Amino acid sequence: DAKTTQPTSMDCAEGRAANLPCNHSTISGNEYVYWYRQIHSQGPQYIIHGLKNNETNEMASLIITEDRKSSTLILPHATLRDTAVYYCIVNTGNQFYFGTGTSLTVIP
């Protein structure tokens, strides 16, 4: 079962930062936080993952709270192509159990 809670939907203005929150209050010490996104009728796309420290790559930044019970995915300058469902997944080892995700709509 999914161990994360995300808002159902969010809007963001084009060019602004999109901040997507995720709660994972039961996360264990060795569990990573992964973020994926799924554009309609496509397979999920990997965005970023982290364990304790904040992470940044060419797509996004991941901010994990010190107690690791929540995290935020930041898309620094949202574009229309970032409109998708964003999934936050807590994982140790192999299996991914997807929650309902956040449907992000980037508005022109």
Place this chain on the structure above:
Amino acid sequence: GAVVSQHPSWVICKSGTSVKIECRSLDFQATTMFWYRQFPKQSLMLMATSNEGSKATYEQGVEKDKFLINHASLTLSTLTVTSAHPEDSSFYICSAQGGGYNEQFFGPGTRLTVL
């Protein structure tokens, strides 16, 4: 990131027939592959996990005799939906893990429609 392909992209079949879906990791060796199913407006549901050369491990509620999984090589896994019925119509997605990557890389999905 690594690339995973699926074939076919979509398939329409008659009720009672079997359908095979292929999942390939194109540029890395996938020690583990996963199969998911996604119904309209719902999230992905993990069906099974397969390690190369081993029998697949199915999630609770997934019929192993109906959804046959083969992972005979480090770059190929197949899912066969046997005696398909309209309720099996769904979007089937595979993912692969391995080659030094911790994350899973997903294929583009296969849309199955059973008439």
